[in-house]
Amino acid sequence: MQLTAVGLNHQTAPLSIREKLAFAAAGLPDALRALAADAAVKEAVILSTCNRTELYCVGDAEHIVRWLADYHRLDIEEIRPYLYTLGCSDTIRHAFRVACGLDSMVLGEPQILGQIKDAVRVAQEQQTVDTWLNALFQKTFAVAKEVRTGTAVGENSVSMAAASVKMAEQIFPSVGDLNVLFIGAGEMIELVATYFAAKTPRLITVANRTLPRAQELCEKLGVNAEPRLLAELPEILHEYDVVVSSTASQLPIVGKGMVERALKQRHHMPVFMLDLAVPRDIEAEVEDLNDIYLYTVDDIANIVQTGQQARQKAAAEAEMMVEQKVAEFVEWQRSRQSVPLIRALRDEGERARRQVLENAMKQLAKGTAPEEVLERLSVQLTNKLLHSPTRTLNKAGSQNQNLVDAVAQIYDLEHPNNGL
Known part of the structure; x- marks a missing residue:
């Protein structure tokens, strides 16, 4: 794996x-x-x-x-x-x-x-x-x-959520004086609503298919926010200066007729509408109405791309840093893959050490001179540790030069080149 x-x-x-x-x-x-x-x-x-x-x-x-x-x-x-x-x-x-x-x-x-x-x-x-x-x-x-x-x-990165507020501020002098309606309660609406809430509008309403989810988002915003059901939109739409919509509906939720009726009740006070849904939540024909400023995801792109050229230059530098960090992590991975082999090698050495030590202790218990016991211990330990690499080299002979070179490198040895 x-x-x-x-x-x-x-x-x-x-x-x-x-x-x-x-x-x-x-x-x-x-x-x-x-x-x-x-x-x-x-x-x-x-x-x-x-x-x-x-x-x-x-x-x-x-x-x-x-x-x-x-x-x-x-x-x-x-x-x-x-x-x-x-x-x-x-x-x-x-x-x-x-x-x-x-x-x-x-x-x-x-x-x-x-x-x-x-x-x-x-x-x-x-x-x-x-x-x-x-x-x-x-x-x-x-x-x-x-x-x-x-x-x-x-730097200068402007999210769609932040851009939504910027667009509203181009039409109204102060968001703090506005009533803001959010249609939907998903991730995008939550992001946009957070930015608007920071401007402390007069009223925030979250209209959603289910009331509990709308209530949950209102509580998160921590401002003067109230939940409503989508079915109430025709009755309440006229109360809002800003309407931001983003749902997963496959058909428009806000139609031209609904907006026309709302404008009459508002005495044609302007409304900023932002449709972030794909497919659209607001009928495209709404854009033709006077006093309506309707924008879509495509319209918001210019604001979102502010500073994009400068960031593109910085991105090249960032890509180089990423490549360097990738190389470092890959090297770390390779070193980690050697850990089981290193552990097995050390375990084998420990087994050999214990075995010759046990033999030495028995010889000492029998009264053998310590000098003789030490000599035997050193010879036995050397033979055990070198047995496997010696046998492998004998089998390899000159047929596996890579193995011969590897052993020479491991033990820091110089080996003669027979020119064959």
């Missing part, structure tokens, strides 16, 4: 596929236990975000691909074109790059590091992490810290 990673991300798969292979946070512990219980997997960490699902394992890559398909009840051939499977060195490099924000949609974004730490914490709680993955991710966290402090790759 070797270190491997199986996954897909925003670069290799559309949202429709990423959704099918995502792991819900509540079900992640069970998934980890199921994966690690498989005989073909010794260690496992599952990273699942809105942009990527990745399984870092010590195990067989093809077996992990089959497990992933079976777990989500999908045909393996349906997902295989979107997956990447990485070998040992590539897995190390990929983990380092992801943690540094070099593989993110927004170059240098910091949220992914926290998400990786959460994934590792859950795996540790489920005891699916051992020597190799623990070492990999401890090194990963150290590399990410060094890259972020030693380069400018994360």
Whole structure:
């Protein structure tokens, strides 16, 4: 078994596929236990975000691909074109790059590091992490810290969540005077709501399909926030100056007619609307209405990319640092692979020492002179320790020059070259 990673991300798969292979946070512990219980997997960490699902394992890559398909009840051939499977060195490099924000949609974004730490914490709680993955991710966290402090790759990085507030501030003088409505209660809404909450708006409302999840998010925000059901949107939409939506609905939730009625009740006071969902939550025709400022994920890209060119230059430096750290970790891995052999060699030497020592003690008990006992002990110990390498060299003769050279290097010997 070797270190491997199986996954897909925003670069290799559309949202429709990423959704099918995502792991819900509540079900992640069970998934980890199921994966690690498989005989073909010794260690496992599952990273699942809105942009990527990745399984870092010590195990067989093809077996992990089959497990992933079976777990989500999908045909393996349906997902295989979107997956990447990485070998040992590539897995190390990929983990380092992801943690540094070099593989993110927004170059240098910091949220992914926290998400990786959460994934590792859950795996540790489920005891699916051992020597190799623990070492990999401890090194990963150290590399990410060094890259972020030693380069400018994360400087001026603006997340979509932060950009949402910036866009609203371009229309309204103060977020603190606004009523803000969030439609949905998923990861993206939680991020955006956190940024808006920091501006202490007059009112925050979270409308969700289920009230408990909306209530949970409102409690997290710690401001004047109230939960509502999606079914109430037609009655309450007119109360809000800012509407941000991100759900998994396959059909629009907010239609043109609903917005027209809300505008009449608002006496045509402007509304900022941000649709972060794919497919859209807000009908595209809403954009045609006066007093509505509707933006989508594509519209927010320009703000998100602020400073991107400067970060690209820093990214080249970061990539060089990553390559250096990969080489260091691979070298450490190789040294660790020698540990069992070193331990076995020392155990063999210890057995030989005890055996000749036991014989020496018996000779001393019989009254043999100490000088004679020491002489015998030294000869016996030398013979025992040199027996295996001598026999191996005799068998190898001149047919295995690599072995002969290895023995000469181990014992720091010069051996004659017979010119053959």
